[in-house]
Amino acid sequence: MHPSTPPARPRPEALARLQRFLPVRRRARWALALGLFACAIGAGAAAVEAAGKKPAVVKTVNLAAFKEAMEAARAKPGTQALFINVWATWCEPCREEMPDIVRFAQDRKHPGVRVLLVSADSSKERAAVVKYLTSLGVDFPSYHKTGDDMEFINGIDPAWDGTIPASWLFDANGKRVHLWNGSLTYQQLVQKVDALFPPTASTPSNPTSNPPSKRKP
Amino acid sequence: MRALATAFAAAALGTSGLLATAQADSTPLAIGAKVPEASAKLKSVTTEGEISLAKAAGPKGTLVVFTCNGCPYAKAWEDRIVELSNGYAKKGVGVVIINSNNPTVSKGDTEELTRARAKEKGIKVPYAVDPESKMAKAFGATKTPEAFLFDKAGTLVYHGAVDDNHEEPAKVAKRYLKDALDAVVADKKPTMTETKSIGCSIKFAKLS
Numbered sequence: 560m561h562p563s564t565p566p567a568r569p570r571p572e573a574l575a576r577l578q579r580f581l582p583v584r585r586r587a588r589w590a591l592a593l594g595l596f597a598c599a600i601g602a603g604a605a606a607v608e609a610a611g612k613k614p615a616v617v618k619t620v621n622l623a624a625f626k627e628a629m630e631a632a633r634a635k636p637g638t639q640a641l642f643i644n645v646w647a648t649w650c651e652p653c654r655e656e657m658p659d660i661v662r663f664a665q666d667r668k669h670p671g672v673r674v675l676l677v678s679a680d681s682s683k684e685r686a687a688v689v690k691y692l693t694s695l696g697v698d699f700p701s702y703h704k705t706g707d708d709m710e711f712i713n714g715i716d717p718a719w720d721g722t723i724p725a726s727w728l729f730d731a732n733g734k735r736v737h738l739w740n741g742s743l744t745y746q747q748l749v750q751k752v753d754a755l756f757p758p759t760a761s762t763p764s765n766p767t768s769n770p771p772s773k774r775k776p
Numbered sequence: 777m778r779a780l781a782t783a784f785a786a787a788a789l790g791t792s793g794l795l796a797t798a799q800a801d802s803t804p805l806a807i808g809a810k811v812p813e814a815s816a817k818l819k820s821v822t823t824e825g826e827i828s829l830a831k832a833a834g835p836k837g838t839l840v841v842f843t844c845n846g847c848p849y850a851k852a853w854e855d856r857i858v859e860l861s862n863g864y865a866k867k868g869v870g871v872v873i874i875n876s877n878n879p880t881v882s883k884g885d886t887e888e889l890t891r892a893r894a895k896e897k898g899i900k901v902p903y904a905v906d907p908e909s910k911m912a913k914a915f916g917a918t919k920t921p922e923a924f925l926f927d928k929a930g931t932l933v934y935h936g937a938v939d940d941n942h943e944e945p946a947k948v949a950k951r952y953l954k955d956a957l958d959a960v961v962a963d964k965k966p967t968m969t970e971t972k973s974i975g976c977s978i979k980f981a982k983l984s
Contacts, residue, residue: 645974649848652977679974681848681943707940708973720804721972722919740918741977 615692616699617678617685621706622714625677628702632673633731639671639756640736642748643715644726645704647679648687652742653724659745660726661695669752672728676701679708679723728755804916804935807969811838811930812914818872818904821891827872827902834870837928837960842912843921844877845893846884847976850920852942854897857921860938861901864957869925871901876912877920882979909980919975925956925966933960936971 620628632641644660646653664674678688680703688703704711712721716735719725726739728751736755739747805812814830829838841857843850861871873894877885887905894903906912915924925934934956939948956966 647848647974650976683943708942709937709940709971712972712974719972720918721974722977723974724977 612693612696613698615689615697615701617689617692617701617703619682619685619705620677620702621704622711625702625704625711626714628675629729629733632675633729633733635673637671638673638731640731640752641673641675641729642726642752643675643677643729644724645677645679645715646724648684648691649680650723654691656724656742656744658695659743659748661697662745663748663752664699665696669749669756672752672756674699678703728752730756804918805924805932807932807935809932811840811926811932813911814930816910816914818874818902818906818911819887820902820904821887822894822899822901822903827904829870829872832870832872832902833926833930834865834868835928836868836963837933838870838872838926838930839864839957840911840915840924840926841871841873841921842876842915842917842919842923842978843873844875844882844885844976844979845889846882847920849942849973849975853921853938856938856945858897858899860953860957861899864961865901867957867961869957869960873899873901873903874906874911875903876906876909876917877979878909878981879907881982885979909978912978912980917978919977921975923953925953925960927960927965928963934966934969937973940971940973942973 618624618628629641629643632638642660642663644657646657648654660674660676663669663672676692676697678684678701680688682705685703692701708721712719716727716738718735718738719740722740724739724742726743726748727735728737730736737751811829811833814833815828817826817828820827829840832838839861841861843854843857845851857873861873865871875885875890879886887907890903890905904911911917917924921938923934923936923938924932927933934953936952938953940950940952941948950968952968952971955968959966
């Protein structure tokens, strides 16, 4: 008499097909499922964050076009000075200081100082430039340079050697009054601006609306 | 594979620099100046033994190029720098490439990673690591890449960029460094003596 073996439990067909397609052990399947779940959460959070922010306006400019932008900013009523910052997405000191610069631009304490950000990223990195500035809530137009580097460097300031980050204060007549050859902090920027361009009762507000940005961890 | 991944990650980090790094406190070397720190002993990751700029000098002149592993500008120009360095070393120009980034500040610029990158790129000339940034300070170098070309008398005759287009080698219109090297090899003065390009700041040691 043959010993009877219990009949095999029939596997659900779909699971059987999956296991033929994906022959992984149970622990690995759980790890995969948890990983996919975490990705979904992350993607959702990013989508929510991105959905809440209007894309930054970034204008591609050569030297001539950027000089026109500088002139237009100078010509605005109440302009005391231009603050210009040249940066790039791949430049860590630039990224360290950028939240402070955006805070300065948006905190309405120095409305007579027009802030012009210029990215020195390559043309291929334009999307990264827009994404980065959007993530910081930059709600004023900024710029992405094209064209010959040396022409641009000397056109902005012959005293600049091309190292970034670099920042300047130019007065309302276009005269350079300060150059930062390296990164700066909010306090350093405010102290220099307060010393050179004290706010006056007649300077109108900048047309910005976002709250002050926070420095990224 | 793990080592490659580690190297890649570290090179990516190498584009970063901590806030409040020391800035170069010396002015750039002026055209007509002599080779600074010519006798300083330097450690090369491509050649045996210690080197110095004086020892590396060639009968036609000396080229010093500051570069690093992670800067996008340095990487964009890297193949051209290697080609010029290896090529003009054969024409009598002594060439020394220097990485003056402090590896604590710029983690992608350790001696080990610099050696690996130099080997990968086929650099045949001396490539010195300068973790205390002494040579950068002596030259007044502030960014990567940055070239200094001295004639056979050890006088600076060219300072600045490799050429006018880091992004697209095929669209280079002005080959500043090559033209200067050709002049030096012909015992002539370069017509363009100083040029500029955008570049990554040299990562000096963090201020204490």
